[in-house]
Amino acid sequence: xxxxxxxxxxxxxxxxxxxxxxxxxxxxxxxxxxxxxxxxxxxxxxxxxxxxxxxxxxxxxxxxxxxxxxxxxxxxxxxxxxxxxxxxxxxxxxxxxxxxxxxxxxxxxxxxxxxxxxxxxxxxxxxxxxxxxxxxxxxxxxxxxxxxxxxxxxxxxxxxxxxxxxxxxxxxxxxxxxxxxx
Amino acid sequence: xxxxxxxxxxxxxxxxxxxxxxxxxxxxxxxxxxxxxxxxxxxxxxxxxxxxxxxxxxxxxxxxxxxxxxxxxxxxxxxxxxxxxxxxxxxxxxxxxxxxxxxxxxxxxxxxxxxxxxxxxxxxxxxxxxxxxxxxxxxxxxxxxxxxxxxxxxxxxxxxxxxxxxxxxxxxxxxxxxxxxxxxxxxxxxxxxxxxxxxxxxxxxxxxxxxxxxxxxxxxxxxxxxxxxxxxxxxxxxxxxxxxxxxxxxxxxxxxxxxxxxxxxxxxxxxxxxxxxxx
Numbered sequence: 001x002x003x004x005x006x007x008x009x010x011x012x013x014x015x016x017x018x019x020x021x022x023x024x025x026x027x028x029x030x031x032x033x034x035x036x037x038x039x040x041x042x043x044x045x046x047x048x049x050x051x052x053x054x055x056x057x058x059x060x061x062x063x064x065x066x067x068x069x070x071x072x073x074x075x076x077x078x079x080x081x082x083x084x085x086x087x088x089x090x091x092x093x094x095x096x097x098x099x100x101x102x103x104x105x106x107x108x109x110x111x112x113x114x115x116x117x118x119x120x121x122x123x124x125x126x127x128x129x130x131x132x133x134x135x136x137x138x139x140x141x142x143x144x145x146x147x148x149x150x151x152x153x154x155x156x157x158x159x160x161x162x163x164x165x166x167x168x169x170x171x172x173x174x175x176x177x178x179x180x181x182x
Numbered sequence: 183x184x185x186x187x188x189x190x191x192x193x194x195x196x197x198x199x200x201x202x203x204x205x206x207x208x209x210x211x212x213x214x215x216x217x218x219x220x221x222x223x224x225x226x227x228x229x230x231x232x233x234x235x236x237x238x239x240x241x242x243x244x245x246x247x248x249x250x251x252x253x254x255x256x257x258x259x260x261x262x263x264x265x266x267x268x269x270x271x272x273x274x275x276x277x278x279x280x281x282x283x284x285x286x287x288x289x290x291x292x293x294x295x296x297x298x299x300x301x302x303x304x305x306x307x308x309x310x311x312x313x314x315x316x317x318x319x320x321x322x323x324x325x326x327x328x329x330x331x332x333x334x335x336x337x338x339x340x341x342x343x344x345x346x347x348x349x350x351x352x353x354x355x356x357x358x359x360x361x362x363x364x365x366x367x368x369x370x371x372x373x374x375x376x377x378x379x380x381x382x383x384x385x386x387x388x389x390x391x392x393x394x395x396x397x398x399x400x401x402x403x404x405x406x407x408x409x410x411x412x413x414x415x416x417x418x419x420x421x422x423x424x425x426x427x428x429x430x431x432x433x434x435x436x437x438x439x440x441x442x443x444x445x446x447x448x449x450x451x452x453x454x455x456x457x458x459x460x461x
Binding site: 098150 | 221460
């Protein structure tokens, strides 16, 4: 109750600040931030294809997915790269199969091995404005003639203080971390 | 004796896994198996093998006859397979998934049937095996009285489903003829660790007491097929869980004595191949 009241006050203060400082950076600086970092490991295999990767959020209690990133062979002729999207099996089930590709601001080309950082701001696409509550971050990777892996990180959005949560894949994904600044 | 035991079990253990009694007569199993069942992209193709075999899913006995093959597209229209071929121990065909949604691939056959014995003990069938007969010929072809005369409506149906994009409902609609499975859980949305609900129908009505057997792929490499047996509850419903990802063979049998005249018994057999994906 106290927390809720506190947030209400904070929000009204923010609204006031936004109203007073329209056009300045103060309001933007206060929008909650969600950063995902994920590592695509270097693999000693004879035939390596860059993996397809999907990053999305779901309410912990179930509900619509918020898609944050999908990396696939988006540049192939005749949309041939879409043929393998189904191999991101959970993403395909939760979001992919009802999406029309490409998705503006979400889909992009496959990426090289190493760490990748993705930053999202509340109020802006593709994160939008998720309702406060419990969520799960999903990172799924699937590689042609390779394997598939799904890493999950449960979290609370936006929370009252900065959070840093970590998980590690064991085959197709390396370290995955989620940082939230409310 | 056997049937009374079965009756008791169906009352006590409706919809519960049974492991002690083989409820389905272990004849050869007919199946249509898609290479995979879930598709993305603009112009996917899928290949099917169809066979009658003992092992799941190894085509080592006879091809499934494709004379009655019907493929229903997501918009309800009937579409044609490509590259259909019948080999010594299997039949094969391809399908181009031009529409987004779920396709039903099925062979169904059956109707009024009779069997009896002549005075000299010879067994007779109508229609003759492998042939189709006009029901109008029943009166002239089947004797009114004969030794061990059995007249039945007997339907057999072998099915599978594949989906491009999001699963859709139109192709799941039953024909209301013979024994059928009406999915509650979509057959192309199955995942290991989750349970699926299916309703069995006989001529469109709940087929209470249907015997259902579920066998995971790879039966040849196990000392027994590991079949799990279920009995449909009063609403025809069964709940099947999938312990591991893979392909599964679902087989069902139903019979009662509610057939329309001139038949006395009504029988249905059904099989379905599904693919269960990992979490």
